[in-house]
Amino acid sequence: MIFPTETVYGLGADANNIHACRRIYTVKNRPMLHPVIVHISSMDHLSEWAIDISDFAIKLAKEFWPGPVTLILKRSPLAKDFVTGGQNTVGLRIPNHPIALELLREFNSLGGSGIAAPSANRFGAVSPTDKVSAFEDLSKFLHSDDLILDGGQSSIGIESTIIDCTFKAPVILRPGSVTSEMIEDLLHIKIMDQKFKKAKFFPGSFKSHYSPRAVLKLNCQPKIGEGFIAMSEIPTPKGAIRLASPANDAEFARQMYSAFRMGDKLKLQTIVAVTPRGQGISVAIRDRLTRASKV
Ligand code: TXA
Ligand code: MG
Numbered sequence: 001m002i003f004p005t006e007t008v009y010g011l012g013a014d015a016n017n018i019h020a021c022r023r024i025y026t027v028k029n030r031p032m033l034h035p036v037i038v039h040i041s042s043m044d045h046l047s048e049w050a051i052d053i054s055d056f057a058i059k060l061a062k063e064f065w066p067g068p069v070t071l072i073l074k075r076s077p078l079a080k081d082f083v084t085g086g087q088n089t090v091g092l093r094i095p096n097h098p099i100a101l102e103l104l105r106e107f108n109s110l111g112g113s114g115i116a117a118p119s120a121n122r123f124g125a126v127s128p129t130d131k132v133s134a135f136e137d138l139s140k141f142l143h144s145d146d147l148i149l150d151g152g153q154s155s156i157g158i159e160s161t162i163i164d165c166t167f168k169a170p171v172i173l174r175p176g177s178v179t180s181e182m183i184e185d186l187l188h189i190k191i192m193d194q195k196f197k198k199a200k201f202f203p204g205s206f207k208s209h210y211s212p213r214a215v216l217k218l219n220c221q222p223k224i225g226e227g228f229i230a231m232s233e234i235p236t237p238k239g240a241i242r243l244a245s246p247a248n249d250a251e252f253a254r255q256m257y258s259a260f261r262m263g264d265k266l267k268l269q270t271i272v273a274v275t276p277r278g279q280g281i282s283v284a285i286r287d288r289l290t291r292a293s294k295v
Helices: 018-028 042-050 057-062 098-109 132-139 180-187 249-265 284-294
Strands: 038-040 069-075 091-092 162-163 171-174 215-218 227-229 241-244 270-273
Touching: 018 132, 018 284, 042 057, 042 091, 057 069, 057 180, 098 227, 132 249, 241 249, 249 270, 270 284
Parallel strands: 038 091, 069 162, 215 270, 227 241, 227 270
Antiparallel strands: 069 091, 162 171
16 A cells, blocks of 8 residues: 655555565566565564664664664564565664554554555655655556555655664665764764675665656756756746745755656656755755756
8 A cells, every 4th residue: 555654655565475565566666676664663563573683773763763764674584585675684664654653553453563665656766745646656556456545745755764773883875854963963873984885786775766757957057948946045047947945955855856746747858956055954855866867
């Protein structure tokens, strides 16, 4: 089923059911080696899915869950290859959305232990931040008994911060609204640079991802008829089509993906975005904009 979270909408399936999980890959057209995040309802389920959990990982979970953080941990035997893409780790998250939490609790009461869910979009495309966007992307591939839960607009609008907790210090695999400063302030441990992890296959680090159909260009002057996304204080260049005017970084994150979709609906060839400066969530916004701009 498609369900809302505070980051983006997810395409969920019983994380213990190989057939259900395989369908996620079919519906998304996602490569089989690309692992999915297992969503759980509470910390009680942490040790079902993960083993050898470090103290700092527990601290992160206690501080940021339910919330926009995914922890990569050593997997337990419950986390099968069809969820982890064959890796020895599993990604876990408790989302902070009343409907997602209710769904997860209800699923537990029926005997389930976690819901595997990537973002509810076709592989490589823009994550959906509302029900209609998810449905538009995936409806062709759904069955009549698949479900969609409507939870309104996702309040954060970009995907969770992914923190690899399988080393001596945390490694951020994907920036998000929980920032490296917040993590270092909590743990008093320096985050390790992603580059040190010289894995042959590094999921989630595809250079090109989160892309609209339009070509996305960054920090240049839009031509007449091109889309334009920038902070509200930046005026719209003559002839450009304004797709979003966020007043701050949080609004930028919330509006960015729907602005991409709007550009595609208007059949624009090109969208120009002015990247927000500074730290905080704008690090994650720049990460997504940069990936979305790669072809
Ligand atoms: O906010 C989110 O994280 C949303 C909502 C639905 O929870 N989910 C999401 O899932 O963005 P997805 O599959 O679109 O992105 C998850 C990323 C993928 O790039 C995947 O490779 C990475 O997490 N990932 C999952 N398990 C992993 C693992 N064991 N090791 C490394 N990366 C992992
Ligand atoms: Mg995704």
